[in-house]
Amino acid sequence: MTDLHTTLRRLLRIGSSLVGAVAIAGLVIGCGDGKEAERPGSVTVSWGIGGSTCQKVGVDLVRVSLISGDKVEPATPVPCQQGTMRITSVAPGNYLVQVDGYTKSSDTASYYGKLAGVGIQAGQETKLPRIDMEQKPGAFDITWKFATGDLCSFAGVDTVAIRVWDDRSRKVYNEYLACDPFLAVSQQEAKNPTTQLWDTARGVVVPDLLSGVYNVEIFALMAGTGSNMARYWAKAEAGILNGRLTAVPLTLAACNDAPACLIGAP
Numbered sequence: 114m115t116d117l118h119t120t121l122r123r124l125l126r127i128g129s130s131l132v133g134a135v136a137i138a139g140l141v142i143g144c145g146d147g148k149e150a151e152r153p154g155s156v157t158v159s160w161g162i163g164g165s166t167c168q169k170v171g172v173d174l175v176r177v178s179l180i181s182g183d184k185v186e187p188a189t190p191v192p193c194q195q196g197t198m199r200i201t202s203v204a205p206g207n208y209l210v211q212v213d214g215y216t217k218s219s220d221t222a223s224y225y226g227k228l229a230g231v232g233i234q235a236g237q238e239t240k241l242p243r244i245d246m247e248q249k250p251g252a253f254d255i256t257w258k259f260a261t262g263d264l265c266s267f268a269g270v271d272t273v274a275i276r277v278w279d280d281r282s283r284k285v286y287n288e289y290l291a292c293d294p295f296l297a298v299s300q301q302e303a304k305n306p307t308t309q310l311w312d313t314a315r316g317v318v319v320p321d322l323l324s325g326v327y328n329v330e331i332f333a334l335m336a337g338t339g340s341n342m343a344r345y346w347a348k349a350e351a352g353i354l355n356g357r358l359t360a361v362p363l364t365l366a367a368c369n370d371a372p373a374c375l376i377g378a379p
Contacts, residue, residue, distance in 0.1 A: 159197040160177075163245040177198060177212050207233075211227050253327070254313075254360045313358060318358075
């Protein structure tokens, strides 16, 4: 009987040890999974200039940025001709990868390329297809005032029509906005949000313009009168540089020249 009890006790001790070992193993595995999920990944990014080369277009340096929501992780600039770089210690998640090209004499990117929906996995290497850069558009920052110093209401107008023409006489922007500059900016921002891209702008932003010379016109009128004749008008010629915001201040004067005051079709 004693031998039987001894055998049973030994079996119970073995069983307890096995249960404990399984429990500990479970904890270790669980902890391992957590650590694995937190392990950073890495990504290899390659780039080029669409249809050309870095040297031909004058791009000297490239900066690669990983963008996730409001968080931007820029990498150290490298020579454009290097053509590729590996970024380590990247937190797992989904990113927009942006490549910006700079000249040595400017801190404003003149070329850029993007690749959206890039997933970085924990502890894994991600290799991306080549990102081709193109000319980075610039933008106009259009502001206006009346030569008389009047406000819109005292000038008898409530609407402005802003039009931008490129050097090939193509209309690249055409909007009717409130004459009040604050309201006009709000209306434009609702149609095409640009605050995040051009946070130094003071007026209405006309984005996505390639380098070149443009004609900018503004007409001030009273909406709902059925007339295509503006009461005030201004015009300016302005140039765009790649990736830059160009201020275009306009001064509205009384419109007495009938052909120039005719707004025409939207």
